[in-house]
Ligand SMILES: Cc1ncc(C[n+]2csc(CCOP(=O)(O)OP(=O)(O)O)c2C)c(N)n1
């Protein structure tokens with residue numbers, strides 16, 4: 555499957571809840587980036603493993619994640 | 625390309641002011657998704673509380689009113705009685721609903737007012753800096769129970785869903801949480817059922833959602849979810865507390 559996960563990075567508060575629900579453990583915090591709000595935002599480490607289950611998006615309190623599949 | 629999940633139209637584009645990981649954001653999103661799926665974004669009316677969710681009126685993309693502390697059920701009563709065909713709900717914290725507004729919620733449930741209440745139980749007063757709430761657990765440290773809540777001094781924590789379920793006017797009471805995906809799915813189903821029962825004119829419907837307050841609990845958002853699971857669920861059991869069969 556080809557999936558696409560888009561983060562509205564500027565709005566991420568780095569709470570890490572999304573990292574706890576990914577069945578593939580590919581949602582991670584990107585410590586190399588500091589966003590506009592001053593947080594390390596979430597990102598996907600290896601999109602090829604994504605199954606587009608949208609778990610990360612469902613738990614995101616700030617609704618900043620969009621999941622698509624091809 | 626197909627969109628599997630995107631932000632619901634039930635929420636506006638305003639950035640939430642909640643602390644990182646606060647469950648208020650997840651719960652509001654579920655309510656907004658249900659309103660969108662049920663085609664009620666043009667008709668629903670929300671009554672928002674005083675507490676951290678005081679700004680929820682900016683977040684739900686439906687008509688909203690912001691009530692005085694604890695008085696959302698009284699305001700919702702007035703709205704629903706004037707607009708009986710429209711979906712009406714209150715969104716209230718435990719300080720708002722179980723403390724200053726105990727009278728309003730009990731009497732709205734007793735009268736069987738046909739609106740839905742979404743009750744956010746995070747066992748603390750979040751907005752004002754972490755004081756003890758009626759729902760604070762025994763032993764839980766807050767700024768006003770610094771050695772931990774004791775039953776001798778403050779009594780046992782109040783179980784609102786069970787208490788309201790004793791009233792005939794309350795037709796549906798369920799307790800849920802949003803700790804993980806299975807629980808998020810269950811919470812959404814419960815919220816949807818409450819709105820369906822409201823639209824069937826069955827009576828007062830009540831969904832208690834166990835939530836977290838990482839900031840005032842002094843934990844990371846992930847630790848807070850674990851603390852909620854370990855400590856709150858044993859005292860506040862999840863599940864349907866009351867479901868009255870519809871009279872035909
Ligand atoms: C009449 C009145 N009394 C007291 C307050 C102070 N006050 C604001 S929010 C709040 C408690 C909020 O706690 P809760 O309802 O649990 O919501 P949370 O912030 O935890 O989401 C209190 C006591 C107030 N705003 N108005």
Ligand code: SF4
Pocket residue numbers: 641642643646647648676746750751836837838839840
């Ligand atoms: S103080 Fe607590 S309840 Fe309020 S926004 Fe922060 S985490 Fe949420």
